[in-house]
Structures are given as structure tokens and as C-alpha cells.
Amino acid sequence: MPSIGWVLLFFLAVLPALATSGAHGDSKPAFRCHPDQAATLLQLKKSFSLLRYPNSLESWQDGTDCYFWEGVGCSNSSGHVTSLKLSGLYSPGLDPAIFNLTSLQRLDLSMNSFGQYSLPASGFERLSLLTHLNLSNSGLFGQIPIGIGRLASLISLDLSTYYDTIPEDYLYGQFDYVYNSLWLEKPNFQILVANLDNLRELYLDGVSMSNSREDWCDALAKSLPSLQVLSLGSCQLDGPICLSLSTVHSLTVINLQDNFYGSSTPFPEFFMDFLNLSVLNLAQTNLQGWFPRRTFQSKTLRVLDVSWNQYLSGHVPNFSNASSLETMMLEWTNLSFVKPDPFSNFKCLKALSLDAHFVSMEPQSSLGIPRSLQDLKLSQMNSNSDLGPTLSWIGDLENLLSLELSGHGWVFSQTSLSSVDNLKSLRSLSVSGCNFTRPVLFGNLVGLKSLEISYCSFNGPIPSALKKRSNIG
Template identity: 55%
Template sequence: MAFIRCALLLFLVQLPTLATSSTHGDRNLTPWCHPDQAAALLQLKQSFLYAATTATLLPSWQNGTDCYLWEGVRCDASSGFVTELDLNGYGLYSRHGLDPALFSLKSLQRLDLSMNYLGDYSCNICGNQNFESLTYLTHLNLSNSYLVGQIPIGISKLVNLVSLDLSSHAIFGDGDFTTVDGSFNYLQEPNFESLVANLSNLRELYLDGLQIMSSSGEDWGKAFAKSVPHLQVLSLRRCGLNGPIHHSLASLRSLVAIDLGSNYFPGPVPEFFADFLNLSVLQLSDMELQGWFPQRFFQLKHLRVLDLSSNPNLSGHLPNFSHSNSLDTLRLDGTNFSYYKPSSYTNFKQLRELTLDGKFISKDFLSSVGVLGSLCQLKITWMDSQKYLGSILSWIGDLGNLMSLELYGCNFSWTMSSSIGNLKALRNLKIFDCNLPRPILYEIGNLINLQSLEISGMFGCKLHGSLTSSIGNLTNLRSLYMENCEACGTMPSAVGYLINLRRLEIWGNTIYNW
């Protein structure tokens, strides 16, 4: 008994020490944020004028609180230094580019500022953009952040980069290369070769919409082969590049995804792309490609996405896919492809998205559509608008999993039977530059799960009627868009039953008796 009392007394004497030790132990297990790092983050927050998409700008970023708990922030457990900053899509706005406080976070490994409005790279007010100070950075994403001007040379010194994304949604307009907001991203000095020269660890590169100046197909092809030998993802869509595609790219055997669309590469598809045995995504749309597309591309076991659209001088055969394949997205509209007569071994079971010209829609093709049961997206472009389609599209109603249907330039027969109303899973329907016989107009009202309906350039309504009152059945419809539908008569009062409608746009139509 005395022994027990002695042990208990000893325990009580040591309890404060044990408690203190336990507290420190828990603190070591709980990540915390270094005060200097918190101060830099708060300065960065102050540099933003407003949040375009949030009511309060970074509300969890408050002085006196542990920044490890702040949204978008990750810290190292031992040092308390910030290792990850992910502010994707926060609506951040800055007139003066990136604040210098960002570049004091020297332990950053991942930085994502995409989908914000961050201003000018070269702004003098905010000082130099010292990306080279972020030496530990492995992932940098500044895509669609409206940063403008010359890409900072410091990015080319981030030797640990594994993924680099400087892409933007871009368009060509009035002879200039601009992003959709009118801003301007380009590579001149450093040029493309200088940008990648030290990035030997790079695995993913996205530069879509970035104007690459003074770089021939041979120059950038050799730069890739020499500097980024382990590259897996290459995306250079709409970069103002000119071909031909240099054969030096053949050494990049690790490539899994390639997107060179909307550049100017007249000539044949480089057959060495088919030597990339792990290739999963090949997007070569709108490149002025010519000649014959090699059939062996269709034999790549891992090919999932193939986009050859908008290359009118590119020919080939759509194969039967009698072998096992993984292709789930196939876009061939705007090409000169033809279709082999199907056999009993035809296999389209994996396809989920199919984009074709109307010339594919033949009896031979229709005899194989029964194996398109997994198809979720279908787009048909009919180039010859003078040719009437009879009941040839009646098979569409058999595609029970179809969620998106787009029809362009289709001249339907007035007596055709329609099965569009059977598409109960359909969420999105676009009909552009087509005549719409009354059976189709009526059956649209049976698409009870439809969320978006777009009709543009519809002709023939004057003779065959307007939207019917059955549109009132589309109670899940959120968006209704009608443009240039000449002489379409009355707008049915049943539109008032569309309780979930959030967007209603009607342009250039003749509508009366609303």
C-alpha cells in the first residue's frame, strides 16, 4: 500500500512536466505557419483590389491567426514555411501584376494563381517579377490569369519545375494575336528555346494561346529534344507556330498527350507520333494538315482522344475498330475521311464523344450504330445543306445514353420520322442552320431532362410552324437561346412554365403575339 502511495505521489510531482512535454509533442505534430510567412501572405492579400467572384476577399486570411488554416495555403510541418499556395478561381484582381511579397515565399513548391485577373508582368510599380527566387517550385500554374506582356525570364530558371502552365483562351482578331480580354502574352526574349533550356525535369508544358515569336518548327522541335527529354504532356494550341513539325520530336518517347491545334503546319501528319506507344491524347485540329492519315494510329492501345477536325485536305478511313481499343473521343468533322463498310466485328463500344460530317451518315454507317450504346456526345455537321435527309437520322433515338447532341446545316425531309424525343437522358441540344419540321419541334418537348436548348439560323418555320406549347414540359431547362430564326411565329405562353430558366436570349427573330 505504501508503495502505491509513493508511486502516486511521484506521478503527481511529474504531472506538470508530462503535460508540458505532451503539449510540445502535439505542437510538433500540428503544422503551423511561420510569422514572416503570414505577414507576406497578408501583404499579398492587400495587393488585390477586390474579389470578382466572392463576397469577401480571402476571409480566413486574418492577422493573428495561424495561416496554416487559411484557405489555399499549405505549410511544412517542421519549418512552418508555406509550401503550397492554391488560389485558383478566387476572383483576385490586381492592376499592377504580382506583388513582391509573393516572391519572399521561397519555400513554395506549388503555386496556382490561375483563373484570376493579375495584370501586367512588366509593371514597374510592383517591382520585378522575381520568379527565379522560387527555387523549390515544381508546379506553376498561371493559366487564364490575364497576365500580359513578355513572359518573365525568371521562369526559365526554375530548374525543378515538373509542370508549367501559362496557357490562355485566345483568339486571332484584326491580324493580332490576343487573348479574349484583349491582353497579349508572348515569348520573345527569352525566346522559346531559352524558356525550356534549363527545364530538364519538366513533364507537363501548357502554353496554349501564347505567341511564340521567331521560332521555326526546327528550332522549337530541337529545343524539346535537347532540353525536356522526359516530357509527357505538350500543349501548344494556337501559338502562332509554323511548320513543318520537325522529326527531332520523335525522341520524346514519353509523350502521353499532344495538342498542336490551330497552328499552321501544312503537310502530312508526322507518322512518328504513332511510335509513342503510351500516347493517350492526340489533338491536331485546324492545322492545314494534308495527305493520308496513317491507319496505325487507330491501333495505339492507349489512344483515348483523337481530334483531326477542320483539316479539309486530310484524308483517311474511319476504321471498323474490330480490335480492342480505348478510344472514347473521336472528332473528324471538316476532314475528307471516308468510312469502311462495317463488318460483324465493328466495335464502337468505348466511344463517348463522336463528331462527324453528315456524309458519314449512310446505310452502311447506320448498320453499325447499334454498338454506340455508350455515346454521350454527338455532333453532326452537314456540309451539303441542299441535300434532304429523310428517315436516315431515325436511329438517333436508340442512343439512350446521349447527353449532348449538336446538329449543324441539316436539311431534314418534311416527311421524316423523328426519334429525338426518345433521348430522355439528353441535357444539351444545339441546332444551328437547320430546318426544323414540325415533328422535330414537337418532340423537343419530350426531352424532360433538357437543361440547355440553343437554336440558331432555323429556316422553314414560316411554312411548318414555330415552337410548340410542348416546350412547357421542359421544366429542367436553364438556358434557352434562339437567334435568327426567321418568321417563327408566336412564342408559346408555355414558356412561363419553365420554372428553372435562368437565361433567355432571343436575337434577330420575327416573333409576335408573345
Template identity: 40%
Template sequence: MAIYSLFLMTISVFGVVSSPCFRNEQSLLLQLKNNLTFNSTMSTKLVKWNQSADCCSWEGVTCNEGRVIGLDLTNESISGGLDNSSSLFSLQHLESLSLAYNDFNYSHEIPSEFDKLANLSYLNLSSACFTGQIPIAISRLTRLVTLDLSFNDLHLENPNFKVLIQNLSELMELHLDGVLISAPGNEWCRALSSSLPNLRVLSLSSCNLSGPIDSSLRNLHSLSIICLNDNYFSAPVPEFFADFKNLTSLEVFGSELNGKFPEKIFQVPTLQTLDLSYNDDLQGSLPEFPLNGSLQTMVLRGTSFSGTLPSSIGNLKILSKIDLWRCNFVGSIPDSMASLTQLKYLDISYNKFSGSIPNFSMCKNLTTVRLCNNYLS
């Protein structure tokens, strides 16, 4: 839900409309509707836009003193009609725009006129079936706080990744999952650290990135969410990840990580989600867990983690998912795990655990338990 935070905040601040919609802006919105192809039986917003009502009352439209500042056309079954001549690019006061979860049929590139929307702070074009090169116009939206172009068929060559982000110094959330970037660690990491000092959310899954992860990334002190799944790092996880004081989520599954995972990352007080799965050569062991840790999801499946489960795992009172499938753990299952009352999912199959199974009767939320292929009695 993080990618929508700014848009929702805008709605909450400007939700009360004190002035009627400017007539020219209402005309532009109606022109936009008429030029878009959308499924009227599935639309919940566009289909209701009409001349008889003030446009500031239309669903998906947010106004401030009669000016249209927000447009949310998420999941409106739009399938075409957006090009450089669109009236959309005449809505000069737009601050928030979402065209996410529509279907431009992978036959439409992102229009090059986006730089006309100079006031945009939130832009979400995710899962909209755009294709081709990301235009240089996006790099000119210098007020952007959130940029989401993920899950399309996009690539970065000219401009490349460095050029795209070098002027976006206000950016706090960057989502480019699935965008073909194809850059080594010393390029993409240094581009991020030199251009985006306020970055909190970094999501670059399936971007054809390679490693090692450069030490320059440690300069992004505000990082909270790191999602780098499905890349080709062929390198260890850096120890400096444990220095991110606001880290809540670290996901790097299937990214060819190796070496020993830093135990200190498990102990970051704010960490809620850790997913290291399907990194066959990644080794490590579990540390002693502090009291009242924040960890909710711990997924190590398909790694080479080994050793025993510490009894201090019972300190993770809000842990809801443990997945240790096909690791190399040994020893007994600590009785303290039976006190994890929020636990919903437990998979420790295909290890070398032995001894008795704790009584999980206190775990009222537990829906999935997999213990097979161990030495349990």
C-alpha cells in the first residue's frame, strides 16, 4: 500500500472542495474521457463523468479551489487513446496521477509530453501495459516524490538509469520492477546514492541488475523498504544493510546471492519482512533475537542456512510466517515457538530437525504446518 500513500494524503487534504471546477478543466476532462477507449461495464469512474455535474464531484477527480490537482483512473479498463495530443497534458495543475492497472495492449509507449505536467509529485503507471523506452520527459518531473513504472514492458537505454533519476532529488519512492535496466552494482548503486538522498522505498525487482551491491548505497540513510528480487548479484548481502535504522522490509529472493548473511540484519529493531528465498549459495545462521522484535515474516526457503533454531525465536511475538523449507537446520524445535500466538504459516520441511514437536495449541491463527522430511518423533 506504500505506493498510494501520497495520493491518499492528497485526497485527505483537499477532499473538501470550496470552489466549483474551472470550466476549461471540466472541458479537458470530458475531452479526455471521449478520447479514451474503456469498458463502460467495468468502469466505475469514467463512465459516470458527465456535463451535468461539477467535475470536482466526479469519482477519481480531486480539486483544490476549482483546479484539478488529482486524477485517479486506476483499474478503469482503459485500453487505448493516450498519446501526445491527449488533453491530459493540458491539466497544468495536476499533482497526482494514476493510470495503473489498465491495458494499453503493449502497443503504446509512455507519451513524451509528460514533462508538461510539471507539478506532478505522484505518478503511477504500473501494470498499465506500456511498452518501449521510458521517455526523457519523466526525468524532467523534478517535483516527483513517488514514481511507479513497474510491471510494464519498459527499458532504459536513452535515457539510461542514471539520466532518468539524476534530477529527481525529491523522490522518496521508486518502483521500476520489471524495467530492463541492465547495469552493474557500481553504476545503479552510485546513481541512486548521488541523486536520491531522500529515498525511502527502493523496488527494482527483475531489472537485470548485477552485483556486487556497491557500498555507496549506504548513503541512503532513510531507506525503509528494499526490494531487489530476481536479479543477478552473484555477491554477498552487504553488512551495512544493518545500519539502515528505518529498515522494515528486505526482499532479495532469487538473486544469486552468496557468502554469509550478516546476522545483525535479523536484529534491526524495525525489520518486519525478510525474504531471502531461492538463493542456493547464501549461507547463514539465526542469531539470538531481542525481546519484542518487529519481525513478522521470515522466509529463508531454498537457501543454505544452517545451525539450530535459538529459543529466543519466542521473543518475536508478532511473527506470523516462518518458511525454512529445504535449508540445513538441525537440532530440536524450541518449545518457545509454541508461544508465537500470531503464527499463521510454518514450513520447516526438508531439514534435519529432530526430537518432539511442541504443542502449538496456543497458536489459534495457525493454518499451514509443514514438518515433513525431518527426524521428528
């Protein structure tokens, strides 16, 4: 009891001091975010203009704790900024103030607009703790600086710019290279990846690698043996794809679309042995010759795209586990099926693109296309083909959301039109290069949001009920 009395007396003695300290206006709250880091962020904020409202920068207010600012992540122990994610902003170039945030581990400035200004030639090397760097679709321009190649802790690097990889003039044999806003010359690709031993994900879509077009895969196999995601679409690479890439068997995603225009490229058969492969995209890569009559060994393959390789012949391959496949793109190829029921095991197939020659003139019940299909594209290079009977099976695809029919002179009969009109769930319909022998109906497509009919001839007018549909954009 005496001890309790002494504690009570001590509390009564210090109580006035505690009350006084809380009343002074010059007292400052304890912030979790380091003040120097907050000052740097506020300096960075001044370099940006808002492209959309609301925006994360609205929470960046002087005198508040940057620990709670949107897009900012801080260390609980040190108060230093460890992650920064901003989007929807405009700035005339990347402000060098960002390189003062040397504690950054994750930096994501994707989906901003830096006004076609060049990446800073120096500064990235200061961000030595970075594990994830994403500058994709940011409007940056010019040579990729060597400093990025010195970030030895990088696990994921994304400098990509996405393009529509199939130009409108493709049908007429006129090819135009996409505009590459970033490029690798000095340093080239080999120098960039030489020290990135920890890299697991590499996205350089749209980056010009013309100076490395012939030895890119040797450099990749040598420097990035544990790479899991490789995406080099529209990089102006040249082929063939060298055998050394077969040593990078850890790859799960391979995207090399829209490359290899300068030389014919045989299908890289060793990709079929990658056990963990989930995505293989070789669309528009000038593949020629025969597709190997083998089985994909991966049991987790979800996406196979070899479309727009019109000189690729042979049979569609087998799969160790066809039920895992969700997307298969085979349009504009000379591939064909061996089995009469090619889709019977594709229980999860959601997206499918085919040439018209895949679809026989016989009743289509043998195709076994699963009703889970949501996206279907049918293309045709030959003219004056009556596809009326072959499209009757489309009406059974009750979950179809998107349908695209394109070709040269397809003739749509009443049978084919009525089958399309049965698709109550359809949201998008695109028809081009076709002849309609009956008036266009599509009146039952109550869920349709997008309708495109181009380069088609009609027998009769478009129904007024369809033209008045306000929900179609």
C-alpha cells in the first residue's frame, strides 16, 4: 500500500506538466515518414500536372504524414519511402528529384505522360535497392540509360509500350514497322542485361533492339538463366530463334510477337519441352515450314498464339493437358486438325480464332467447341465461299460475348444469320468483307453494346429497329 501511495503522489505532481505540454501550439506530432523524404516527394509533386480527377497527388499535402499519402509506401522502422506508384499524370520529363529516394524498392510510373522527353542519362544507378521498375506506357523517349542495367537487385523490369501488332494494311501485303519510342543502342541489349542476374520478369515490348537483332537470345541465355517472363514484342528482332534459348527452361511466359520480318523462322520446337510454360505468343513472326508433330509437355499452358503466320503448315499440336488451355489463336495460318473432334478436351477454352478452312462444310457438332467460349474470331483469305451451313453451330455458344467474322467475300445465308441472332449474351459483333443474301436482322441481340459492319454488301436495308438501338456504341 505505501508504494501505491507514492505512485499516486508522483502522478499528481507531473499531471500539470503533461497538460501544459499538450497545450503549446509549437508541439509537433510524431510522423512515421522521414521529413527529408516528404520534402523530396513534394518537390516531385510540383513537376506533375493532373491528367484526370481524382488523383493520388491530392493527398500529398505539406504538414501531413507522407506515410498516409496515396501511392506512397514507407518503412515502419526507418520512415524512408520504399515504394512509389503514380499514374494519370503529365510532366515534361522525369524530374531528377526522384533519384533522391534512394531507399526505393518499387517504382511504378506506368500510364503517365512524360511528353516524349528522354529518360535521364544518369540517376537510375542511385536506386540500387530497386527490385521492381515499371515505366511502361509513359511516353518516354530515347536511349535506355546504362544506369538501369546496374540495378543488380531488379526482379522485374518493364519498359514496354503496347501496340496493335496487326496493321490495317496487312491484308494487302504492306508492312510498316511500329514507331519505337525507346531503343537500345549504346548500351545495347547485351550490356543492359549483363548484370541483372536476379531478373525474373522482362518486358521490353516496343523497344527497338535493331542493334541486337541477331544475338539477343544468346545474351539472354547467358545473363538471365532464371528468367520466367520474357516479353519482346515489336522489338525489330531478327531470327531464327537460336537454340541457346532452350537452356532458359524456367520460362513460363514467352511473347515474341511481331518480329523476324527479315528472315524465315522455323517453329522453335524446344519451346514444347518447357514444363512450366503458360503463355506462348509467336503471332506475326514469319514462322514458316511445318509445325512439329509433337505434344506440348507443359500441363499449365493457357495461351497459344501462332496467328498471322500464313506460311506455317502442318497439324495443330497435341497438349499434355488440353483442359488448361484458355486461348488458342490460329487465324491466318495453314494449320489443320488431325482429329475430327479437335476441341473435345478443351473444357476451359474462352478465346478461339480460326481460319475458315478449319471449319468443314459438314454439321459442326463434331467440333465439340465448349459452351464456355466467350470470344470467337473466324477469318477467311479465299473469296466467294458460302459459310452459311458452317455457322449454324455458333448459335449453341450461349456464353459468347464477342464475335468477329472477317474475310473476302463470305456469303451469309439465312441459316448463318439466324444462328448469330440466337446469341443473347453477345456484347460485341464485328463483320467485315461479307455478302448478305438476306436482310440483316440481329434484332434478338438485346445485350449488344458494339456493332461494326464494314466492307459488306447487303440484300435489303438494315432494320430500323437495329439502327435505333441506343445501347449500341
